[in-house]
Amino acid sequence: MQDGDSSLLRPEHPISRPLSTLVEEFGLDVRGDIDGVEVTGIALDNRKIIPGDVFVGLRGAHRHGAALASGARERGAVAVLTDPEGAEIAADSGLPIVIVESPREALGDISAWVYRTIESPPLLLAVTGTNGKTSVSYLLHGILGQLGLVAGLSTTAERAIGSTAITSELTTPEATEVHGLLARMRENEVRAVTIEVSAQALTRRRVDGIVFDVAAFLNLSRDHFDDYADMEEYFAAKLPLFSPDRAKRAVVSLDSEWGHRVVDECHIPVTTVTSLPNVDADWTVTVLQERVDGTEFELTGPSGRSIRTSVGVIGHHMAANAAVAIVMLVEAGFDLDAIGHVLDRDGEIVTRIPGRVERVSESRGPALFVDYGHSPDAFTVTLDAVRRVVEGRIIMVFGADGDRDSGKRHEMGRIASEGADVLVVTDYNPRFEDPASIRSVLLEGARSAHDPAEIHEVEAPGKAIRLAVSLAGENDAVLWAGPGHEDHIDIRGEKVPFDAREEARLALREAGWS
Numbered sequence: 342m343q344d345g346d347s348s349l350l351r352p353e354h355p356i357s358r359p360l361s362t363l364v365e366e367f368g369l370d371v372r373g374d375i376d377g378v379e380v381t382g383i384a385l386d387n388r389k390i391i392p393g394d395v396f397v398g399l400r401g402a403h404r405h406g407a408a409l410a411s412g413a414r415e416r417g418a419v420a421v422l423t424d425p426e427g428a429e430i431a432a433d434s435g436l437p438i439v440i441v442e443s444p445r446e447a448l449g450d451i452s453a454w455v456y457r458t459i460e461s462p463p464l465l466l467a468v469t470g471t472n473g474k475t476s477v478s479y480l481l482h483g484i485l486g487q488l489g490l491v492a493g494l495s496t497t498a499e500r501a502i503g504s505t506a507i508t509s510e511l512t513t514p515e516a517t518e519v520h521g522l523l524a525r526m527r528e529n530e531v532r533a534v535t536i537e538v539s540a541q542a543l544t545r546r547r548v549d550g551i552v553f554d555v556a557a558f559l560n561l562s563r564d565h566f567d568d569y570a571d572m573e574e575y576f577a578a579k580l581p582l583f584s585p586d587r588a589k590r591a592v593v594s595l596d597s598e599w600g601h602r603v604v605d606e607c608h609i610p611v612t613t614v615t616s617l618p619n620v621d622a623d624w625t626v627t628v629l630q631e632r633v634d635g636t637e638f639e640l641t642g643p644s645g646r647s648i649r650t651s652v653g654v655i656g657h658h659m660a661a662n663a664a665v666a667i668v669m670l671v672e673a674g675f676d677l678d679a680i681g682h683v684l685d686r687d688g689e690i691v692t693r694i695p696g697r698v699e700r701v702s703e704s705r706g707p708a709l710f711v712d713y714g715h716s717p718d719a720f721t722v723t724l725d726a727v728r729r730v731v732e733g734r735i736i737m738v739f740g741a742d743g744d745r746d747s748g749k750r751h752e753m754g755r756i757a758s759e760g761a762d763v764l765v766v767t768d769y770n771p772r773f774e775d776p777a778s779i780r781s782v783l784l785e786g787a788r789s790a791h792d793p794a795e796i797h798e799v800e801a802p803g804k805a806i807r808l809a810v811s812l813a814g815e816n817d818a819v820l821w822a823g824p825g826h827e828d829h830i831d832i833r834g835e836k837v838p839f840d841a842r843e844e845a846r847l848a849l850r851e852a853g854w855s
């Protein structure tokens with residue numbers, strides 16, 4: 342598995358199709374000669390072009406992709422697909438130009454045509470929400486494997502076919518890569534695919550050309566206010582996933598108020614789930630036991646049918662995530678008893694969720710969890726989960742993403758300070774921002790708490806985790822929120838290798854805890 346490796350995002354044995362047929366079927370305009378031109382793939386980054394590809398030139402924030410058409414031709418592109426502005430820009434590229442008014446709007450269907458992904462698709466599952474998408478996707482992937490299916494996965498952390506995986510760049514790949522991945526999965530006889538769908542992916546039409554069998558809505562809370570003006574706009578970006586042209590059925594968690602809005606406003610059959618005691622839903626999850634190594638729960642559905650099992654991760658929220666995964670499979674046509682049978686056989690949902698409250702410590706010494714939480718709600722939920730499984734203090738290490746929704750930082754600091762006993766505020770992906778000013782807002786938030794925690798500031802994350810471990814006693818817990826599965830820190834656009842889980846293990850070893 343390699344960062345930037347996109348090998349799984351296109352078929353190994355592509356099917357060649359005449360460009361003229363594409364042009365005819367989609368009623369597109371053409372400049373240049375396309376007679377005899379055969380297409381085997383499609384890509385919107387000229388660096389990822391391989392011979393036989395159509396290069397899609399999109400207008401971006403920094404450039405018009407069509408300006409890079411000559412480079413695409415050098416790598417073997419057979420044509421450029423672009424908008425009227427791009428057609429002018431790419432005029433001298435030496436490639437035939439296919440013109441479409443709005444390439445993003447057409448890209449899903451065109452990519453589906455190139456890779457023939459509409460023909461006999463696998464079972465298609467989608468997961469959206471502010472928090473929990475990656476976790477639910479891995480839980481689905483795990484149960485599908487336990488049921489004996491070859492399963493495929495696309496998440497923030499990895500794209501995977503069975504046990505082969507590559508590191509992800511975006512949460513949801515662009516439409517060209519989504520369909521390339523589906524084609525690759527078909528070659529590998531994948532029967533069920535789970536795709537994590539971000540709000541940005543819906544806004545940017547990355548999952549067009551797909552009709553999901555079941556789509557789940559998990560929750561909505563403050564995040565991504567750099568992409569969306571407010572919660573209403575953020576919600577409006579998510580809602581289109583629950584329309585008949587995108588999904589056949591919905592599974593909606595009523596754990597956030599926004600779930601009720603999805604139920605009221607969507608136009609496909611809906612099944613509801615909740616982990617809250619006083620909310621009416623089709624399915625209810627009850628947490629039976631919370632341990633440092635996992636959570637046991639019971640899920641009860643219509644006519645009292647129930648299932649009792651465990652997930653090997655801490656937290657009420659993980660039981661709620663697992664419940665959504667199970668209900669999605671029931672809605673997809675799997676028998677609840679068959680699911681119950683494999684879970685009983687294996688003793689739990691067998692999965693590995695990278696960097697989501699992942700315990701990296703051993704049985705001796707403080708419990709150390711590395712998490713991907715980077716929103717106020719994720720902090721609340723994980724701190725609550727840790728508090729319920731440890732007797733001692735919580736020492737929390739965290740920072741905040743640079744160049745991402747700066748308005749949430751104060752609240753993150755306050756929540757951390759109210760939920761933990763000791764804070765170590767550090768750096769996390771400063772990108773092009775000044776890391777000291779990110780920390781200062783987090784610290785301000787932390788100091789504004791009703792009953793503030795003991796607060797430390799340590800710039801370097803490696804030193805921060807070592808301080809946290811040195812402050813922790815046998816019965817305490819260290820929660821490192823932010824880096825999760827990531828293997829680098831982004832400093833001014835440079836990806837500096839940094840693996841928080843590895844650093845945390847080292848820090849424990851150096852402190853004599855393993």
Ligand SMILES: CC(=O)N[C@H]1[C@@H](OP(=O)(O)OP(=O)(O)OC[C@H]2O[C@@H](n3ccc(=O)[nH]c3=O)[C@H](O)[C@@H]2O)O[C@H](CO)[C@@H](O)[C@@H]1O[C@H](C)C(=O)N[C@@H](C)C(=O)N[C@H](CCC(=O)O)C(=O)O
Pocket residue numbers: 385386387388398399400401402403404405406407409510511512513514515539540541542
């Ligand atoms: C802000 C944003 O949406 N940026 C996206 C955008 O980049 P851009 O507008 O800066 O593109 P650009 O650099 O102007 O380039 C224009 C075109 O030229 C192409 N190009 C560019 C350079 C080059 O050398 N060769 C080349 O062909 C690009 O592929 C693009 O098509 O177009 C690129 C190609 O499609 C995307 O990869 C990129 O996503 C960036 C990486 C991103 O971070 N997106 C975020 C907003 C995002 O989508 N996040 C969500 C989830 C987040 C979450 O839940 O936490 C996600 O699904 O990942």
Ligand SMILES: Nc1ncnc2c1ncn2[C@@H]1O[C@H](COP(=O)(O)OP(=O)(O)OP(=O)(O)O)[C@@H](O)[C@H]1O
Pocket residue numbers: 470471472473474475476477497512537539559560658659661662696697698712713714715718719720722723
């Ligand atoms: N059901 C949930 N409700 C609230 N918070 C959750 C839930 N599930 C997970 N979280 C928190 O959100 C963090 C991110 O989890 P996960 O990666 O599964 O979500 P995500 O929606 O995929 O986020 P991202 O798109 O940023 O990867 C977790 O590490 C945890 O702190």
